[in-house]
Amino acid sequence: MSVTIQRMEKQDIRLIYAAPAVTGTRRPVDLYDRYFREQEKGERAVMLAFYDGEFAGHVTVVWSSAYPSFRERGVPEIKDLVVHTGLLRRGIATALMDEAERHIFERSTVAGIGVGMHAGYGPAQVMYTRRGYVPDGRGLMYREEAVVPMEAVRVDDDLVLYLVKERQGS
Numbered sequence: 569m570s571v572t573i574q575r576m577e578k579q580d581i582r583l584i585y586a587a588p589a590v591t592g593t594r595r596p597v598d599l600y601d602r603y604f605r606e607q608e609k610g611e612r613a614v615m616l617a618f619y620d621g622e623f624a625g626h627v628t629v630v631w632s633s634a635y636p637s638f639r640e641r642g643v644p645e646i647k648d649l650v651v652h653t654g655l656l657r658r659g660i661a662t663a664l665m666d667e668a669e670r671h672i673f674e675r676s677t678v679a680g681i682g683v684g685m686h687a688g689y690g691p692a693q694v695m696y697t698r699r700g701y702v703p704d705g706r707g708l709m710y711r712e713e714a715v716v717p718m719e720a721v722r723v724d725d726d727l728v729l730y731l732v733k734e735r736q737g738s
Contacts, residue, residue: 571663576614576626578604584616587623587652603628615667617651617660625651627664629671633680635712635730637704643680643732644672649692656691665699673735680704682728701731 576584581600606612613629626648633645646668651660672679681701683692685708708715711726721727 570620571624571658571660572618573615573663573667574618576600576604576607576616580616580623583623584626613668613671615664615671617664619652619658619660623652624660625649625664627668629668631675635680635682635709637706637730638680641678642676643678644676646672646679646681661695665695669733677735679733679735680730681733682709682730684725685727685729686723686725696731699733701733704730704732706730 581604584600585597603612603614607614611631613631615627615629616623617625617627627646627650628648630645630647633639633643635645637643638645646665649661649664649668651664669679679701681696683689683696706714707729708721709728709730710721715721715727
């Protein structure tokens with residue numbers, strides 16, 4: 569069984585929308601059209617994973633992050649890593665992360681990523697730590713805003729800890 573990674577092309581959009589890796593994820597109907605347009609403008613890179621020739625997932629790199637700390641420091645951000653749940657633990661996420669980091673480290677000495685704080689993100693938290701990502705030192709964020717100590721926040725997909733990884737040899 570093999571994993572291949574390729575850049576998203578316009579004809580891939582229909583394939584992505586129909587794939588089990590993204591169906592049922594409540595993603596906006598125009599999300600991948602927007603990703604493709606942003607890629608064409610040089611704002612985002614979109615990489616697709618195929619497992620034995622079948623679409624298995626994707627990851628994107630945003631060159632100017634919505635997270636203020638990354639944007640101000642020019643840190644590209646890895647976003648929207650998705651792997652079909654039926655294909656987990658087959659090296660697909662690792663291959664996607666390898667490719668995203670390769671793209672980033674051609675342009676930058678630092679890669680950034682945000683990870684959710686509930687148990688659903690547990691595997692991602694472990695993977696990013698093993699890959700050498702560390703907290704950026706700014707604490708938890710909710711919708712890119714700092715969580716204020718002693719205030720309650722909702723634990724959902726918008727509660728994020730941002731992590732950074734420096735390019736080897738930097």
